[in-house]
Amino acid sequence: MSKRLLDKVVVITGGTKGIGKGIAYMAAAEGAKVAINGRNEQDGQRVTSEIGERYGTEAIFIKADISREAACKELMDRTVARFGRIDGLVNNAGIFPRGTMVDTAEELFDSIFTVNMKGAFFCSKYAIQQMLKNGGGSIVQIGSTNAYKGAKDLAAYSCSKGAMLTLNRHIAAHYAGYNIRSNWITVGWVASEGEIELHQDHYGRSLEELKELANTHVPSGRMQTPEDMAYGAIFLLSDDASQVTGTELAINGGLGL
């Protein structure tokens, strides 16, 4: 079977861990040149060298905190400087600290929105500028079941994902005429590095306890994996999905329905 992302250039924010890393590996396996971003140089270098060894494709790590507009621009500029173009963007970087409506402080709200929403907005802005130059592209928004109502203790997070859902529809509606697509994945529950750490630090739960809890909540009976998300993302990034835009692809084992 041919590689579905052969020679496409794909930027993945937060690609050093969890879901983003899973998508980066599968995109490389499908022939893409990947630019991954994150905040830890060592993690980034480890992922890019593993990609090179496993798949023989080019990968670069760009250290950038996407909560700043200038960093989003730099991420796209450096990708183009290295690979000449951008065909795909996965807005994956996100944070999910807990807080109910009544106990969310302004600082917590701002920190969540500046990464999850502002970061996705400005990465999209600069990626689209490049995609317009090369005749099109595909953006994948890594969303959440929480966008639609949200867990009680994820008030600001849920609202940030709701805004990202609007971003998805906005881009899809206004850029289809430029062959630029935007699609959203409704992520269910994944035992990523970030999720494991949060459950350990916030609730004192081990990985086994997290899985046991999650497995009873997810109708399909198990947590999703980064690979489950990657299967959807690769399809949406590929030309197989050339007529797919503005969609919400639920990869959640029935969670939140």
Ligand code: NAD
């Ligand atoms: P994770 O914590 O394991 O990985 C997050 C990645 O984002 C890391 O590489 C981190 O360095 C990066 N990141 C965070 N802030 C950043 C910033 N300011 N600039 C650049 N990079 C930054 O988390 P994950 O579970 O893999 O989450 C990935 C996405 O999936 C998030 O958008 C999250 O909201 C979404 N999601 C996750 C779950 C889940 O159950 N894990 C459920 C629904 C949605």
